Amino acid sequence: MSLRVAINGFGRIGRNVLRAIAESRRNDIEVVAINDLGPVETNAHLLRFDSVHGRFPGEVKVDGDTIDVGGGPIKVTAIKDPAQLPHRALGVDIALECTGLFTSREKAAAHIQAGAKRVLVSAPASEVDLTVVFGVNHLALTGDHIVVSNASCSTNCLAPLAQVLDDAVGIEKGFMTTIHSYTGDQPTLDTFHKDLYRARAAALKALRLEDMRLPVAYVKTFQGPATGIVVERERLDKFGRPLLGATIKPKLGLSGRNYGRVVYEALKGGLDFTKDDENINSQPFMHWRDRFLYCMEGVNRAQAASGEVKGTYLNITAATMEDMYERAEFAKELGSVVVMIDLVIGYTAIQSMAKWARRNDMILHLHRAGHSTYTRQKSHGVSFRVIAKWMRLAGVDHIHAGTVVGKLEGDPNTTRGYYDICRDDFNPMKLEHGVFFDQSWASLNKLMPVASGGIHAGQMHQLLDLLGEDVVLQFGGGTIGHPMGIQAGATANRVALEAMILARNEGRDYVHEGPEILAKAAATCTPLKAALETWKDVTFNYQSTDTPDFVPTALAAV
Incomplete structure (x- = not known):
């Protein structure tokens, strides 16, 4: 024979009592009635979606005045006076008083008047037959106790610990400090509202900025990218293909001279850029001035050897604006075409450096260092598409925007949305790409996205197909980790790119013929052949970092 239970008050405690009973799969407890003044549909919605405990693990069905969570229909009423509840007709053994309103024996006993055999109050209550803290004094409970209190949440936390201390060493005097969660009498927890989405907990449910529309009048108050894609290509004299880069490895440990040697080898081999990693600024073993000098020596030698304009992203990130301006001016004196900053310097500093870059005809590369602390949580923070919009306004020329293959592989549709924001004059609303609003960029320059990470x-055919040609493809390990050396790694990437661009321009189906095109090019390029053999089986067996913002979920109609 199961214990027949009625719940009065289907708020935070009442819902979780039902949830606990349902999840325990006990067949000796049967909830036969719920009394709450809210609509049945709203109560069902709040049970399905809980801001603290997540979604209800089973199906919640509503049929007329009943809710079914898998154990059969539960009668739902909306009666203010507990004495009028149908306990007698339903054969209720225990009434769980969870409203927080009937917290004296006299008031709680109304359930007895209605026909319940026992009452358990979920809050501290006065003049009850017994107050029970399970694990402390529950053995004192007998059949003579009709109206019982379960004490407070704080008491249930403190009493077990206090009992152990008292039994072990004794307690003469105590003082308790509690940091309490939000409670049901505050409009910050799941509660009734005509808008079911606003019935959720405001203070506990995290909030994420997915997108924002920027009025053209507001857009025009910003400088935008200091150089822009078109002028950058004109300065570099490189058109019709992605630009190639590599982040110097290892990121820490090299002397300035050896660091500059890596720059030279990579650029001489065919890359357009090399890059400081985000945490390369100025170390005791490689002061920033030394690095700048040796890097620019490598750039100049590679330019002389190749006849091409080359660059290396000299990271000018520093503790103060004065330091950053000093480093930027020194980079300019050395003839650099590009400098680099990290996102973590802050939006004001980013705009200041963008204005300096425009005045001094300098390409400004931004590494998105630190972005994942607020862009990759799906229920909190700011989407990267918003960061991309802000950075286009702020005035950087390059931004790391994720990739669709490799270690930092992201969802293709989501990543495409990031790239469109960087490169288009107008972004139409496209929900499948995560773009919620039409966005005109007026006359702001375009921002070059950067793909990097494994x-x-x-993968050259996939990268060209999915990311287009206005992109910097950065092969760090894919250059410096080449078995024949750094210069060979750079050559492999350049030959692979040139072969794919030629195939595209000839009208070939380079996406499907990509492996064949690469194999043919490798027949006359030993570095490319070695690269294809080295990385043919490379996989990254962990979850993608840039995942879709829209996840289909099954919804039950209410």
């Missing part, structure tokens, strides 16, 4: 020459 990509290699064998």
